Amino acid sequence: MRTLKFGGTSLANAERFLHVANIIENKIKYEKVGIILSAPAKVTNNLVNIIKKTIKNDNTESSMHETKHIFLKILEQVNPLQNNFPYEKLKTIINNEFIELKKNICGINLLGQCPDNIYAKIICRGEILSVAIMNAILQARNHKITIINPVKTLLGIGTYLDSKIDIIESTKRIESMNIPKNHNILMSGFIAGNKKGELVVLGRNGSDYSAAILSSCLHADYCEIWTDVDGIYTCDPKQVPDAKLLTSISYQEAMELSYFGAKVLHPRTIEPIAKFNIPCLIKNTSKPDAKGTLICAQNKEKKHSVKGVTYLNDIAMFHIIGPGMKDMMKMIARVFSSISRDNIWIILITQSSSEHRISFCIPQKDVVRVEYILKNEFYLELKNRLLKPFNIIKKLSIVSIVSTNMKNKPHITASFFSALSYANINTLAVAQGSSENSISAVIKNSNVITAIRTVHQILFNSNQIIEVFLIGIGGIGSTLLQQFYRQKKWLKEKQIDLKICGIANSKTLLINMKGIKLKNWNSYFEKEKNFFTTTKIINAIKKHPLINPVIIDCTADTLLSYQYSHFISHGFHVVTANKKANTTDLTYYKKIRTAAIQFKKKFLYDTNIGAGLPVIDNLQNLLNSGDKLIHFRGILSGSLSFIFGQLEEGITLSQATENAKEIGFTEPNPRDDLSGIDVARKLLILAREVGYQIELKDIKIENLLPDTLQNIPDIKTFMRKLKELDSIFDIRVKKAKIEGKVLRFVGIINKTGQCEVKIDSVDKNDPLYNVKNGENVLAFYSKYYQPIPLVLRGYGAGNNVTAAGVFSDLLRTLPCKVGV
Ligand code: ADP
Ligand code: ASP
Ligand code: MG
Numbered sequence: 001m002r003t004l005k006f007g008g009t010s011l012a013n014a015e016r017f018l019h020v021a022n023i024i025e026n027k028i029k030y031e032k033v034g035i036i037l038s039a040p041a042k043v044t045n046n047l048v049n050i051i052k053k054t055i056k057n058d059n060t061e062s063s064m065h066e067t068k069h070i071f072l073k074i075l076e077q078v079n080p081l082q083n084n085f086p087y088e089k090l091k092t093i094i095n096n097e098f099i100e101l102k103k104n105i106c107g108i109n110l111l112g113q114c115p116d117n118i119y120a121k122i123i124c125r126g127e128i129l130s131v132a133i134m135n136a137i138l139q140a141r142n143h144k145i146t147i148i149n150p151v152k153t154l155l156g157i158g159t160y161l162d163s164k165i166d167i168i169e170s171t172k173r174i175e176s177m178n179i180p181k182n183h184n185i186l187m188s189g190f191i192a193g194n195k196k197g198e199l200v201v202l203g204r205n206g207s208d209y210s211a212a213i214l215s216s217c218l219h220a221d222y223c224e225i226w227t228d229v230d231g232i233y234t235c236d237p238k239q240v241p242d243a244k245l246l247t248s249i250s251y252q253e254a255m256e257l258s259y260f261g262a263k264v265l266h267p268r269t270i271e272p273i274a275k276f277n278i279p280c281l282i283k284n285t286s287k288p289d290a291k292g293t294l295i296c297a298q299n300k301e302k303k304h305s306v307k308g309v310t311y312l313n314d315i316a317m318f319h320i321i322g323p324g325m326k327d328m329m330k331m332i333a334r335v336f337s338s339i340s341r342d343n344i345w346i347i348l349i350t351q352s353s354s355e356h357r358i359s360f361c362i363p364q365k366d367v368v369r370v371e372y373i374l375k376n377e378f379y380l381e382l383k384n385r386l387l388k389p390f391n392i393i394k395k396l397s398i399v400s401i402v403s404t405n406m407k408n409k410p411h412i413t414a415s416f417f418s419a420l421s422y423a424n425i426n427t428l429a430v431a432q433g434s435s436e437n438s439i440s441a442v443i444k445n446s447n448v449i450t451a452i453r454t455v456h457q458i459l460f461n462s463n464q465i466i467e468v469f470l471i472g473i474g475g476i477g478s479t480l481l482q483q484f485y486r487q488k489k490w491l492k493e494k495q496i497d498l499k500i501c502g503i504a505n506s507k508t509l510l511i512n513m514k515g516i517k518l519k520n521w522n523s524y525f526e527k528e529k530n531f532f533t534t535t536k537i538i539n540a541i542k543k544h545p546l547i548n549p550v551i552i553d554c555t556a557d558t559l560l561s562y563q564y565s566h567f568i569s570h571g572f573h574v575v576t577a578n579k580k581a582n583t584t585d586l587t588y589y590k591k592i593r594t595a596a597i598q599f600k601k602k603f604l605y606d607t608n609i610g611a612g613l614p615v616i617d618n619l620q621n622l623l624n625s626g627d628k629l630i631h632f633r634g635i636l637s638g639s640l641s642f643i644f645g646q647l648e649e650g651i652t653l654s655q656a657t658e659n660a661k662e663i664g665f666t667e668p669n670p671r672d673d674l675s676g677i678d679v680a681r682k683l684l685i686l687a688r689e690v691g692y693q694i695e696l697k698d699i700k701i702e703n704l705l706p707d708t709l710q711n712i713p714d715i716k717t718f719m720r721k722l723k724e725l726d727s728i729f730d731i732r733v734k735k736a737k738i739e740g741k742v743l744r745f746v747g748i749i750n751k752t753g754q755c756e757v758k759i760d761s762v763d764k765n766d767p768l769y770n771v772k773n774g775e776n777v778l779a780f781y782s783k784y785y786q787p788i789p790l791v792l793r794g795y796g797a798g799n800n801v802t803a804a805g806v807f808s809d810l811l812r813t814l815p816c817k818v819g820v
Helices: 014-028 043-055 061-081 087-111 116-123 125-140 167-176 207-217 251-259 270-275 328-341 364-377 379-383 410-422 445-460 475-493 521-527 534-543 564-569 586-598 615-624 638-648 653-662 677-689 715-738 799-811
Strands: 002-006 033-037 145-148 155-158 163-166 184-188 191-193 199-201 222-227 248-250 280-284 293-296 306-321 348-352 357-363 391-403 429-432 438-444 464-471 496-504 509-511 549-553 573-576 629-635 742-749 755-762 775-782 790-795
Touching: 002 014, 002 207, 014 033, 014 061, 014 125, 033 125, 033 207, 043 061, 043 087, 043 116, 043 125, 061 087, 061 125, 087 116, 087 125, 116 125, 116 199, 125 145, 125 184, 155 167, 163 167, 167 207, 184 207, 207 222, 207 270, 248 251, 251 270, 251 293, 251 306, 251 391, 306 364, 306 445, 328 348, 328 357, 328 364, 348 429, 357 364, 364 379, 364 391, 391 410, 391 445, 410 438, 410 445, 438 445, 464 475, 464 799, 475 496, 475 799, 496 521, 496 534, 509 521, 509 534, 534 564, 549 564, 549 799, 564 573, 564 586, 573 799, 615 677, 615 775, 615 790, 629 638, 638 653, 638 715, 638 742, 638 775, 653 715, 677 742, 677 755, 715 742, 715 755
Parallel strands: 002 033, 002 222, 033 184, 145 184, 222 280, 248 293, 464 496, 464 549, 549 573
Antiparallel strands: 155 163, 155 191, 191 199, 280 293, 306 357, 306 391, 348 357, 391 438, 429 438, 496 509, 629 742, 629 775, 742 755, 775 790
16 A cells, blocks of 8 residues: 655645545555645644734734635635535534634633643644545545544654654554555544643644654555655755755665755654655655655665755754863763753754863754753752853754765765855854764854855855856947857866856846856847846845855946945955946945955956956966066057057048947047047056055046047047047157157056056057057066066957956856866
8 A cells, every 4th residue: 555645735725636636546546545634835834823923912813814715715616626525514614613713712812822732733723624625525536535533543752742653552543443445544644642632743844754654554565745846856946946856865864854954854754664664755746747756775876975955944052161060971961861851852962072062953942941941950050150151042054964974975074164165154063963974064044045055056066156147238248148158068067157147238137046048148138127226136146045146247337336345245246347446436446345355255357457368367466476566558448559550550540540440449439539538547447456546537648639629429520520630640650750669559657656648659679669450568567577577468459358358257256266
């Protein structure tokens, strides 16, 4: 025979009840079945909340109505679809249940508290009604059913709210029922009865345990747990979308996974089925044909040596420190025996005898009780200061990895901790399971999702991940997306996952936290209606924490540049091709850097100067290794490099500008290049980088344009008027030529830090002499590089090189350098 347990989501509505009935019928064709049912989704939580509200004297009318409505709706919708369905009879049962519930609630209200026996009775009503409805459906389909009343048959040992089952006694009781051979069995999960015959429950999520118990009592050949996911995954698939399905795991591994938080199974489920060697299948109710996960004695799956990453939330940690305690072992024994007398779950223990200190974790809900117990137990020691006052830290989580034989796989432990440090997560305590099948770290609740995602990423996927939000999809931004698309596979081979989670322009924001498909991002973007705001990006990662999120700014927007420090403080690295942030006032310039240090994030802007040329990175390396800039000369504008190169060949200024504009080397209005302001901005960034605390206004600029030309916004008029300057430039070019020189538009930082942007005539010996055609050159005369300067030279404009520069900055956000 086979037992089948259906969880809350599998029974959430009428359609699912009928679907579950079909699954059961399919099984009944081949063998006898025992069915265990949970309450429909939400019901147990609602009942718990009704009790809590009553104790607080809050109104429970609407919660009560909502809960009753879940059942009435199921009846109403099953009725027309199921012949012979006893609709009226069930309606009466439900009404009576809620009349009874109201009476209990009145009592709790009067008392101002809820005794555990009443609490247990109330929170399991959903299970009882599920069985009543399913029984009616199966009987209506002419199946022979015996209902097992768990209060009478399953002997619970423990408290009203958290009992274990005595399997031997329960088996005897079931056997004495003499259930006819041709009958199938139906039982409410979650419930048992104590020695006095009173109802007890098996702890939240306890229906899985009921299924394991019934399987053992009936000597089932298989136990099937039907739920809302395809089986057991390497991590909670609702939190880690790329969690991997395990086809099979051993009892030991399943036990460890569920103990440390894999909610798909109640932690007590495995023990009984392992004892009787009953294989257990975890199946998805929505996909009955999918294989699921098999739990058995021998794990056949060799693919993943680590089975899973799990987490437990809302944990509290007690530190007990006893500098005056002579016998630590005795003290430890007293701590744990006093707590365990009260049936409290001690999840994890760490001890340091040299420090006379013991730390342990318990569910946070039990803090008051444990504190009370320990204060009683150690009353005298506390009074005489042999023990320090207990230090209790709340709002913690435990993250664990489960793997067999961890002892022989030290790299797994190393990866676990390096993942936590990669995600910048502080570990408060560590414990290795005595079975050496698990290792756990205690961290803050607020870090838990990032922690499991990072640990999972590093253990099961690539070692490193980048999650990009790209703002600005003009020339550079869209080229960057093409480069991402082409390089994704290459990076994957180097253990780097590149995920594009957001793409935006000034109007639209396309977000997909699982990653936007780059092949046709444009078609998704065009259909997207979500209006762009930076807050939406920040909210997205609050809701769905990421491991290594990066904002890329490929706009020229000033307002956006003022958001960088805000982004950094919310956990993003910032990579920008936009010069605005680095050229506004020094206060903001410094604020971004302070935020980057405080939040351990990177702020990268190498394309601000020389596009793809590695200027800032090199400069920082030099300065970090003790070099000092003496002076600097450079051609920092691709368009002006091109225009001055053309002048040298005898082409007029207006024609040269026209040519530069045609091949896309200039700003939309070439006036912006010729004004020299763009070069001045780059020079300002360089000067600040080497430590000069200056503002843009401190830079002396030789404007190529007279005032009359400077304020012409219309491009055509400007280009026409530019001709007026041709003859003046012609004369200057010729004059320089006579001296064996050429004109170049140069940015200079002199020995005292004064900055200047001007037309300079340079001779053959100058590194700037041969630079034209849009190339940039940067000559650094420094303590280490003199008299011959360090020269960086190459194209300083163009979408491809600039996007590539942004791309290299992006890869610098990774903690490890990309390997070859
Ligand atoms: P049911 O109502 O069927 O008992 P539960 O909600 O109790 O279902 O358990 C199923 C849920 O367990 C899944 O929806 C999933 O979010 C969660 N879960 C946590 N860890 C894991 C894991 N490692 N594998 C599968 N599911 C997991
Ligand atoms: N309905 C109970 C709960 O929600 C038991 C279960 O679903 O397993 O905790
Ligand atoms: Mg469950």
